Amino acid sequence: YIPAGTAMPDHGHRGLELTLVLQGAFQDDEGYFARGDIEIADADLHHTPVADITQDCICLAVTDAPLRLKGLARLAQPFLNI
Structure with missing residues (x-):
């Protein structure tokens, strides 16, 4: 879930992540989804x-390895199990 107009934490990947957009839309360096x-x-x-400014974005994301979070989000990663 990404509220309209809001950014997710800056992150990379240790493996694959598949993201299916169920509602709304989001944009990143790869394009508009x-x-x-x-x-x-x-x-x-x-x-x-x-997330697009017009509507909240709801996605189903599946990963096969933990994310590589940056900044303060990285400190919370062990507690959030992401």
């Missing part, structure tokens, strides 16, 4: 997804 779109992220992608 709307309802029904799937983004495939691998270890080469480092991004900060931002």
Whole structure:
């Protein structure tokens, strides 16, 4: 869930992440992803997804390895198990 106009924490990937947009849309360095779109992220992608300003974005994201968070989010990662 990403509230409209809000950015997710800046992060990279240790493995694959598949993200299916169920409602709304988001944009990152790879492009614009709307309802029904799937983004495939691998270890080469480092991004900060931002929800479209018009509607909250709800996605189903599946990963096969933990994310590589940056900044303060990295400190919370062990407690959030992400």
